[in-house]
């Protein structure tokens with residue numbers, strides 16, 4: 001029997017993930033971000049990332065048009081960043097959210113744990129989402145603990161390495 005949407009949501013919510021923000025740019029050059037947790041490393045020898053984006057999001061067509069984007073994995077104190085970029089962004093960008101220029105029209109969230117500059121390679125339209133596959137052109141990271149999404153809420157790791 002097919003699982004119901006609600007069962008699937010609850011099943012996936014048992015699995016902790018890092019919280020990403022994919023940044024593209026709007027026509028006037030303003031940075032546009034979307035919070036995502038459906039992303040994967042496809043290869044490190046041939047640096048590639050996959051991100052699943054809803055066709056109903058504003059970001060979807062911006063990614064297709066621009067073909068370059070920044071991808072940041074947020075650090076533990078950046079819940080406000082995740083909340084802002086998962087909202088309809090009716091309010092102007094909070095002052096404490098700042099960007100780093102990663103080159104090639106890619107912007108990362110300042111003080112994120114990881115920042116990638118990405119260049120779109122392929123897109124796979126899959127019913128209500130598109131899987132965007134991009135080459136990672138540049139990477140920066142630090143040792144700040146990441147923000148975690150688990151059971152529909154934000155958490156932090158309790159172990160330190």
Ligand SMILES: Cc1cc2nc3c(=O)[nH]c(=O)nc-3n(C[C@H](O)[C@H](O)[C@H](O)COP(=O)(O)O)c2cc1C
Pocket residue numbers: 019033034035036037038039052053054056057058059060082085086087088089149
């Ligand atoms: C923790 C979290 C993870 C999310 N992951 C995704 C995702 O992987 N793909 C997606 O399309 N939307 C995801 N969303 C929803 C988008 O962030 C949300 O719909 C956003 O408002 C879309 O922005 P846009 O329409 O300006 O592009 C997620 C939201 C949250 C809070």
